[in-house]
Amino acid sequence: MNYFVRLWLGFTLALTIVNGAQVSFELSGTTLKLGGIPYFVSPSPISQLQLGAASKQIQSIGKAFPGGLIPFSAITTDAAFLDQNSVQRTLNAWASLDDVWSTSFLTGLFISFNGTSRSPVVSLSNSAKGLGAQVVLTSTQYASGTKASEKLAPGPYFVEASTGNVYQVFRLYNDENQAFVYGTVPDGNGGFAELSAHVEGAATETIAVPSRLHYTATKEKPLAGKRLAVKDIYDVQGLKTGCGNRAFFELYPAKNKTSPAVQRLLDGGMVLVGKTKTSQFANGETATGDWVDLHAPYNARGDGYQDGSSSSTGSGTSMGAYSWLDYTIGSDTGGSMRGPAGVNGVFGNRPSHGAVPLDDVMPLSPELDTAGIFARDAKSWATAGHWWYQNFTSAKSFPKKILFPTDTSGSSSLTTPPAAGTANAMFNTFITKLEKFLGTNRTEVNFAGMWNTTKPANSTAPSLAVLLNTTYADLITLDQIALLADPFIADYKAAHGGRTPFINPAPFNRWGYGRTLPSTQKVEAIANKTTFMNWFSSQVVKPNATSCSESLFLYPQSSGSTNYRNIFRSAPTAPFGFSANRIAVHAETPDMVVPIGELAYNSTITGVTEFLPVSVSFIAAKGCDLMLFDLFAALQDAGIISPVKTGSRLF
Ligand SMILES: *[C@@H]1O[C@H](CO)[C@@H](O)[C@H](O)[C@H]1NC(C)=O
Ligand SMILES: *[C@@H]1O[C@H](CO)[C@@H](O)[C@H](O)[C@H]1NC(C)=O
Ligand SMILES: *[C@@H]1O[C@H](CO)[C@@H](O)[C@H](O)[C@H]1NC(C)=O
Ligand SMILES: *[C@@H]1O[C@H](CO)[C@@H](O)[C@H](O)[C@H]1NC(C)=O
Ligand SMILES: *[C@@H]1O[C@H](CO)[C@@H](O)[C@H](O)[C@H]1NC(C)=O
Ligand SMILES: *[C@@H]1O[C@H](CO)[C@@H](O)[C@H](O)[C@H]1NC(C)=O
Ligand SMILES: *[C@@H]1O[C@H](CO)[C@@H](O)[C@H](O)[C@H]1NC(C)=O
Ligand SMILES: *[C@@H]1O[C@H](CO)[C@@H](O)[C@H](O)[C@H]1NC(C)=O
Ligand SMILES: *[C@@H]1O[C@H](CO)[C@@H](O)[C@H](O)[C@H]1NC(C)=O
Ligand SMILES: *[C@@H]1O[C@H](CO)[C@@H](O)[C@H](O)[C@H]1NC(C)=O
Numbered sequence: 001m002n003y004f005v006r007l008w009l010g011f012t013l014a015l016t017i018v019n020g021a022q023v024s025f026e027l028s029g030t031t032l033k034l035g036g037i038p039y040f041v042s043p044s045p046i047s048q049l050q051l052g053a054a055s056k057q058i059q060s061i062g063k064a065f066p067g068g069l070i071p072f073s074a075i076t077t078d079a080a081f082l083d084q085n086s087v088q089r090t091l092n093a094w095a096s097l098d099d100v101w102s103t104s105f106l107t108g109l110f111i112s113f114n115g116t117s118r119s120p121v122v123s124l125s126n127s128a129k130g131l132g133a134q135v136v137l138t139s140t141q142y143a144s145g146t147k148a149s150e151k152l153a154p155g156p157y158f159v160e161a162s163t164g165n166v167y168q169v170f171r172l173y174n175d176e177n178q179a180f181v182y183g184t185v186p187d188g189n190g191g192f193a194e195l196s197a198h199v200e201g202a203a204t205e206t207i208a209v210p211s212r213l214h215y216t217a218t219k220e221k222p223l224a225g226k227r228l229a230v231k232d233i234y235d236v237q238g239l240k241t242g243c244g245n246r247a248f249f250e251l252y253p254a255k256n257k258t259s260p261a262v263q264r265l266l267d268g269g270m271v272l273v274g275k276t277k278t279s280q281f282a283n284g285e286t287a288t289g290d291w292v293d294l295h296a297p298y299n300a301r302g303d304g305y306q307d308g309s310s311s312s313t314g315s316g317t318s319m320g321a322y323s324w325l326d327y328t329i330g331s332d333t334g335g336s337m338r339g340p341a342g343v344n345g346v347f348g349n350r351p352s353h354g355a356v357p358l359d360d361v362m363p364l365s366p367e368l369d370t371a372g373i374f375a376r377d378a379k380s381w382a383t384a385g386h387w388w389y390q391n392f393t394s395a396k397s398f399p400k401k402i403l404f405p406t407d408t409s410g411s412s413s414l415t416t417p418p419a420a421g422t423a424n425a426m427f428n429t430f431i432t433k434l435e436k437f438l439g440t441n442r443t444e445v446n447f448a449g450m451w452n453t454t455k456p457a458n459s460t461a462p463s464l465a466v467l468l469n470t471t472y473a474d475l476i477t478l479d480q481i482a483l484l485a486d487p488f489i490a491d492y493k494a495a496h497g498g499r500t501p502f503i504n505p506a507p508f509n510r511w512g513y514g515r516t517l518p519s520t521q522k523v524e525a526i527a528n529k530t531t532f533m534n535w536f537s538s539q540v541v542k543p544n545a546t547s548c549s550e551s552l553f554l555y556p557q558s559s560g561s562t563n564y565r566n567i568f569r570s571a572p573t574a575p576f577g578f579s580a581n582r583i584a585v586h587a588e589t590p591d592m593v594v595p596i597g598e599l600a601y602n603s604t605i606t607g608v609t610e611f612l613p614v615s616v617s618f619i620a621a622k623g624c625d626l627m628l629f630d631l632f633a634a635l636q637d638a639g640i641i642s643p644v645k646t647g648s649r650l651f
Pocket of ligand 8: 465466469470576577
């Protein structure tokens with residue numbers, strides 16, 4: 001067994017040699033390699049084993065382990081009889097369930113009984129040679145911490161030979177796609193701390209994940225043990241919120257409160273493993289020139305050198321890259337969930353506006369901001385969606401009407417060369433399967449034309465392109481200047497002798513545009529947005545009592561086109577114009593992105609054929625999010641859509 005303590009990490013050593021002042025010495029955890037795999041051991045014990053008669057034996061085993069930390073496995077059983085074979089069966093199951101536990105944790109075996117009758121007969125020799133264990137303890141020799149609830153959950157741990165202290169163990173992963181700002185571990189006070197560990201990697205963060213074996217999903221905690229990373233615009237107690245800006249990160253202290261949106265997911269049992277990169281202040285940025293403060297995360301699909309879209313870039317790229325991560329959350333104001341979901345080939349949604357509270361989350365525009373979640377399969381996506389969007393209800397049936405826009409304003413990506421032709425065939429095949437599933441035929445609509453023929457009588461707007469050309473740009477710039485830019489710049493100047501903080505080109509230019517607008521502009525923008533929203537819900541996608549939404553409005557989200565990182569682009573400008581992407585933004589409806597395939601291209605990076613994702617966006621009436629989640633789960637059961645893998649290929 002290859003075992004060595006690599007480093008006692010990051011202790012805070014504050015030495016003040018004044019009048020007998022205190023020395024502060026705080027261990028912040030240990031990194032070590034066991035069987036060649038890097039692990040992190042929490043600094044504070046979570047329990048203590050009463051070693052009793054086994055004490056001498058354990059201390060002697062501990063001599064072989066630096067720091068006296070003995071790797072061991074806790075097994076919980078309700079079996080009345082336990083022999084080597086039954087233990088082996090459990091361990092075999094663990095090996096396929098969990099990436100943290102390994103046979104290296106078999107030096108010690110701790111068996112606790114959770115059965116209803118009497119204690120089990122344990123027919124294992126004290127050395128249990130066949131399993132490689134040097135010592136076997138059973139729960140009769142054990143008293144957990146103070147509370148019964150602190151009994152050891154099944155899985156891997158370290159026990160300190162001299163004290164019997166039990167430490168939680170995390171496996172360490174390298175964030176090779178540079179998607180994270182930092183990894184996190186619980187701080188023991190209901191909050192989180194930045195992970196102090198680091199494994200080998202070029203300019204990368206390290207992420208620590210706990211064993212999956214510790215958690216069992218229940219009705220109260222349906223997401224128990226699911227590993228979550230959050231976009232670095234959500235506040236989490238104990239952590240700084242950086243919003244993709246170095247000056248902002250440096251200026252403000254760690255937060256003392258977790259945003260309710262994140263807390264809801266933690267309450268459902270998710271475990272937070274890190275904060276992911278956002279493009280600056282959640283404004284749209286394209287790799288890599290726009291990303292001055294942080295380096296743009298790498299999209300894992302295709303050749304690995306495609307833009308990961310924005311602004312929930314780290315959350316989208318990490319979902320497409322890391323099988324050790326289950327969920328990531330981001331936000332969508334004008335496409336910040338849907339863009340990354342599309343190009344990273346994962347499931348991702350913009351929910352109905354107001355689906356979850358956004359207190360303690362950085363604002364772009366409160367009228368438009370929403371909180372979405374990424375996943376790699378429709379069913380686990382639905383589980384999380386039902387938990388998070390708790391105030392919505394499912395529908396009795398699915399809609400019987402499919403609307404598909406044929407005009408370019410409704411489906412801009414249809415016209416994007418070179419892949420569009422092939423992507424069209426893929427969209428067509430998918431919609432044909434959906435028609436069969438729902439027992440209907442699609443209705444092709446000219447979206448811009450619908451406005452012309454059914455627009456409200458009192459509207460003077462000749463077209464949607466005129467009505468909504470600047471609405472989005474006006475709202476996000478005016479709101480963000482008032483709610484974030486002005487107070488931040490003032491705070492920074494006050495703290496830095498009048499100096500201005502650095503702002504990336506995209507937010508800088510957008511705020512610059514916003515500062516030119518008259519004070520009446522926001523009222524006008526909201527009036528236009530409301531006109532569109534009311535028109536959309538009365539003329540295009542109507543609510544329905546049985547299917548929640550009368551129809552499903554589909555449009556292409558990603559078409560397998562390239563968008564290389566190593567391209568020099570023109571400077572970013574304010575986001576004008578109207579496209580299909582803006583429908584849900586102004587209509588406050590859900591817009592959910594589902595990967596349906598991948599298309600081949602010849603990579604200028606690798607010189608060989610690679611593949612990029614093709615995905616479809618689904619819009620339904622406002623508040624029908626759970627109907628859509630249920631539909632996708634049903635489509636996955638029917639084999640019409642499939643879970644996606646991590647890495648270069650989706651399937
Ligand atoms: C005992 O724990 C095991 C492992 O966690 C679990 O599968 C089993 O259902 C538990 N039994 C009871 C009676 O709680
Ligand atoms: C939490 O932080 C806020 C903002 O910095 C501050 O106003 C508040 O007093 C803090 N609350 C506590 C309990 O420390
Ligand atoms: C959902 O409902 C609960 C209970 O009524 C309420 O406290 C909460 O604010 C609601 N959330 C949203 C996002 O409306
Ligand atoms: C769909 O169109 C086909 C061919 O035009 C027709 O045979 C079929 O009845 C239609 N199905 C529905 C549900 O309208
Ligand atoms: C809608 O009306 C505008 C203004 O008259 C016109 O420019 C546009 O072509 C029309 N669009 C469609 C699809 O009819
Ligand atoms: C148009 O009419 C609707 C419904 O009566 C009203 O709510 C809206 O404010 C009007 N819009 C304009 C631009 O007058
Ligand atoms: C609102 O719509 C009118 C057309 O009715 C358009 O001229 C104006 O530019 C729009 N303003 C905003 C802020 O969207
Ligand atoms: C949209 O607004 C921008 C900025 O005012 C302007 O340059 C552009 O011509 C407008 N486009 C349309 C279609 O109105
Ligand atoms: C709901 O949709 C169904 C099927 O399209 C339709 O028959 C029904 O009339 C709709 N109900 C309402 C209240 O619009
Ligand atoms: C890749 O290049 C080869 C050789 O030029 C060509 O035959 C093939 O069609 C190309 N494939 C794609 C997907 O563009």
